[in-house]
Amino acid sequence: MTRSPAVExxxxxxxxxxxSDEGLTLSELARACGEAKSSLHVILSTLVSxxxxxxxxxxKRYRLGPHLLFLAAAYNRQSDLLxxxxxxARPLARQLGETLQLAIRQGREVLYIGKQEGTQxxxxxxxxxxRLPAHATSLGKCLLAWLPEEELERLLSEGPLVALTPRTITDPAALRAELARVREQGYAVDRGETLPDVWCFGAxxxxxxxxxxxALSISVPVTRVSEMRxxxxxxAVQQAAREISRRQGWLDVDQKAVSVGIGGGV
Known part of the structure; x- marks a missing residue:
């Protein structure tokens, strides 16, 4: 495949x-990108125009411009998945009162592409x-769990698993076991692994x-999680994920019963 260096x-x-929240100067961008300031200035001027x-x-700082909002809105309109x-997600968020999110995987991270606010x-x-580390989220566990083994091992070999909270899984062996449980049960739970006071349920x-x-998730403060709920x-998250999958053309819907407990795996 032919690639354009200027576009890259x-x-x-x-x-x-x-x-960068504050933007970057030409010199800072040149260092970050490993480019000469003279050649980078031409690219920056084109992007500004x-x-x-x-x-x-x-x-003298550069920041992202408004045209990207236009592109993001177009992506939103054109995406069957979104x-x-x-x-x-909209009616389910109203029914549960909780926030739903949708994410895809990019390398070792998840990228959040959709959000539906709950009433609480x-x-x-x-x-x-x-973007967040995939291993620390219920969404990411779902996206990692069904990877081919060789691809998962390649990702794990790229560096240590960072901890976002004391409950984040940082041991590769423990993560492999967690992902096996996710595949077996068909869902994942983040028990305070991204934020200490929030649980997330993913499918x-x-x-x-x-x-x-x-992957789809429902985020719930730990104070609203009970043995009964x-x-x-x-x-709810499994059913919603199956419905979104059905709308993407998936027909092999697994309707196996769900049986979970507060102290159980995943």
Missing amino acids: RAIAVLDELAQ AGWLIRDDLS RAFTEV WVRLASEVGT PVRDASGAVIA LPLLVA
């Missing part, structure tokens, strides 16, 4: 700026566009071939 440099600039970036004349998520407040570590979303392409939340 422009993508690198956008990725660097997406990780197209509205992809803006430049503050006082601070449309299905919205149609399924919950503090989350993620918004649409946020895989599949395409027409049965491949896991995304736990199986209801697990069943």
Whole structure:
């Protein structure tokens, strides 16, 4: 496949700026991207003129521009997956009062691409566009659990598993065991592994071939999780994920019964 170096440099600039809250100067971007300032300046000027970036004349800092909002809105309109998520998650969020989220995997991280607010407040570590370590989230566990073994091992070999809370799984062997339970039960639970006071219940979303392409979660403050409510939340996220999968063309729907407990695995 033929690649364009100029386009790759422009993508690198956008990725660097997406990780900076304050924006970056030309010199900072050149260091981050490993590019000469002279060649990078041409790319930055082109992106500014197209509205992809803006430049503050006082601070000399570049930031992401408004045209990216237009592209994000177009992606939202054109995505069958996001449309299905919205149609399924909106009534469920009202029914449960809890927040639902949709994510895809990018390397060792999950990228949140959809969110439906519940009627009850919950503090989350993620918004649409946020990336988090996959192993620390229920969504990520679902996205890792159905990877081919060799791909999972490659990801695990890339570096240590970071801890977001004291309950985050950081031992590769423990994570492998956790992912095996996720595959067996068909769902994952984040018990305060991303935020100490929030539990998340996740289930895989599949395409027409049965491949896991995304994951759906319900986020609940630990104060609203009880022995009685736990199986209801697990069943709700599994049913919603199956419905989104069905709308992607998946027909092999597994309707096996859900049986869980507060102290159980996953």
